Amino acid sequence: MPTFVYMTRCDGCGHCVDICPSDIMHIDPTLRRAYNIEPNMCWECYSCVKACPHNAIDVRGYADFAPLGHSVRVIRDEEKGVIAWRIKSRNGETDLNLLAPITTKPWGKFIPQLKDVSGPTQEMRNSQLLYNEPKYIRMDDGDIHTLASNGLEMKEGVYY
Amino acid sequence: MFTANPFTDLADLITPAMMQVYVVAMFIAVAAGTIIDVIHKKSAKYFSENAKKAQQAARRTVSGGEKMGAAISTITNEVLTSSEFANPQRRMSHLMTMWGFILFVVSTVVMIFGGVESGIWPLLWHIGALSVCVGGYWFWFFIRCDVNSEGHPWYKLVRADLFIVSLLMTTTFALLWSILGGILLFAIFILASTVLFTTVLWSKFAHMFFKPAAAYQKKITKLDGSQENLPDVGDLSDPSIQARYPDIPEYMGTSPEYMGLGIKREAPNHY
Numbered sequence: 052m053p054t055f056v057y058m059t060r061c062d063g064c065g066h067c068v069d070i071c072p073s074d075i076m077h078i079d080p081t082l083r084r085a086y087n088i089e090p091n092m093c094w095e096c097y098s099c100v101k102a103c104p105h106n107a108i109d110v111r112g113y114a115d116f117a118p119l120g121h122s123v124r125v126i127r128d129e130e131k132g133v134i135a136w137r138i139k140s141r142n143g144e145t146d147l148n149l150l151a152p153i154t155t156k157p158w159g160k161f162i163p164q165l166k167d168v169s170g171p172t173q174e175m176r177n178s179q180l181l182y183n184e185p186k187y188i189r190m191d192d193g194d195i196h197t198l199a200s201n202g203l204e205m206k207e208g209v210y211y
Numbered sequence: 212m213f214t215a216n217p218f219t220d221l222a223d224l225i226t227p228a229m230m231q232v233y234v235v236a237m238f239i240a241v242a243a244g245t246i247i248d249v250i251h252k253k254s255a256k257y258f259s260e261n262a263k264k265a266q267q268a269a270r271r272t273v274s275g276g277e278k279m280g281a282a283i284s285t286i287t288n289e290v291l292t293s294s295e296f297a298n299p300q301r302r303m304s305h306l307m308t309m310w311g312f313i314l315f316v317v318s319t320v321v322m323i324f325g326g327v328e329s330g331i332w333p334l335l336w337h338i339g340a341l342s343v344c345v346g347g348y349w350f351w352f353f354i355r356c357d358v359n360s361e362g363h364p365w366y367k368l369v370r371a372d373l374f375i376v377s378l379l380m381t382t383t384f385a386l387l388w389s390i391l392g393g394i395l396l397f398a399i400f401i402l403a404s405t406v407l408f409t410t411v412l413w414s415k416f417a418h419m420f421f422k423p424a425a426a427y428q429k430k431i432t433k434l435d436g437s438q439e440n441l442p443d444v445g446d447l448s449d450p451s452i453q454a455r456y457p458d459i460p461e462y463m464g465t466s467p468e469y470m471g472l473g474i475k476r477e478a479p480n481h482y
Contacts, residue, residue, distance in 0.1 A: 059257075059425040063356055064297055065479035078356045081371050102474055104297040106441055122440040129473020132463065137442035143268065148442050150456040152463050153470075198462055205462045 052111035053093030054100060056085050060107030067099035067108060101127035101134075112138070117145075127153065132205070152205055154198070213337045215329045216322045217389040221397070230323045233401075237408040244411025245420055251412065254421055262428060270436030281430040289426035298478060304350045308378070309419075311342025315382060337389065340382040347379045359480060374414035377407035 054076070061084040067076040068085060075089045076099050085108070087093055100108045112123035120141030127134045138147040171182040198204060218230060249255050273281075288294040293309065296302035318336035321327060357363040368376065380403035388396035411417055432438050445452045447467045453460040459467065 059421070060429075062295060062297070062301075064301075065356060066474065069479035070474070080357065080369055083356060083371055104475070105295075106439070124439070124441045126442055126444055128444050129475070130470055131444060131447055132467060132470035133444060133447065133459070135442035135444045137440060139268075139440050150442070150444065150452070151458050 053090035053095065054087050054108050054110050056087070057107045057109065058082070058084050060105045061085050062105060064104065066102045066104060070098045070102045072096060072098060097125060100125055129153065212390070214334050216327050216333045218322055219328055224394075227323065227326065234320060234323055237404070240409045241411055241416070244409065245417050248412050248417045258424055258428060262431075265428070265432045265435065265437045265439070268437035268440065273431060273434045277434050278431065281434060282427060285423055285427045285430060290423050295426060297475075301354055304346045304354055307342045307346025308350065311339045311346060311382070312378065314339030315343060315385075337386065340386045343378060343382040344386065347375060347382070351375060351379065370413065371415065373410055374407070374416050377403050377410070377414070381407050
């Protein structure tokens with residue numbers, strides 16, 4: 052379900068308009084509050100939901116991970132460097148809170164240098180895994196991957 | 212000049228009693244407009260339904276003292292210092308316009324009902340009008356999203372501008388009339404102020420009543436734990452949070468550092 056705006060919370064600052072990749076969050080010319088001009092074109096990327104400083108934008112999540120009538124809300128706190136999710140069922144019995152560090156990398160960095168990568172072997176071609184599947188998500192060698200096991204670490208500053 | 216009551220010279224044309232009737236009529240118009248606005252938009256119903264919903268989702272009960280504290284902090288932060296604005300320029304412009312308008316209205320009432328000839332009140336009246344003009348024109352020409360972000364020319368008017376335009380016309384022509392004199396400038400001043408105070412139903416004048424209500428309700432939802440179903444980020448150095456979310460101490464350390472402004476490092480202006 053596409054994004055919608057709580058009018059009493061929005062102050063028309065324009066962060067959602069700036070960040071929307073589909074350019075469908077606009078400021079209403081009469082009310083000077085943000086609104087989704089073309090809900091059909093919203094692919095629920097949550098960019099505007101996370102960018103809104105007043106948490107005035109909401110999305111109904113898909114019914115395949117929470118039954119109808121639920122609430123899925125998110126706070127991306129970049130100053131603390133964390134992202135928090137809360138999934139609540141309609142009757143309130145399930146109230147799931149999640150909190151994790153933001154791991155988004157700076158724009159334009161860590162671009163795969165595919166020309167330096169050797170081509171797939173016949174074994175790879177026959178494999179169910181994708182060629183050049185990122186090693187960080189490969190579950191067929193060893194245990195679950197973490198930042199530490201892959202030699203990565205949190206860096207100062209978060210990016211979007 | 213600025214310490215003389217400009218309304219004194221009007222006594223030949225308009226009696227003080229007529230001026231007082233006009234001021235009272237404008238107060239009634241604002242009160243009536245606000246009440247009709249609340250009924251028409253069903254905003255009171257919306258707020259009470261939202262409050263009920265929040266109460267059902269509450270994790271703890273909020274004591275009377277906490278409610279009083281929330282009300283006081285709403286008054287000192289959101290109402291008196293416009294703290295809800297994330298953009299500092301908008302906040303400054305709003306503060307100048309709001310405080311200027313309050314000064315202007317209060318000093319008008321004092322001058323008309325108190326029969327003040329000269330002194331501090333006429334000076335405050337002029338300062339108030341000037342402050343509204345500075346804050347309001349700053350908003351009108353530079354900050355307003357239509358101009359700043361949508362690239363519309365400043366002279367393009369829509370219904371949303373009813374409040375700001377009538378407010379700016381009121382204070383601008385009040386100042387011009389006070390300095391230059393003349394019945395025409397006075398007539399425009401009164402016309403603009405009449406439009407400002409009688410069009411509450413169609414303008415955003417009523418925001419000064421429902422915005423504090425919305426801010427107070429937001430504070431209450433934070434206190435009772437319902438927080439409009441938003442997650443709780445909390446203090447990351449708190450051991451109980453670190454025990455609950457072990458990723459935090461593992462990757463960020465036991466006392467996570469400040470990660471920078473993020474999206475706030477740049478004001479939204481290129482859409």
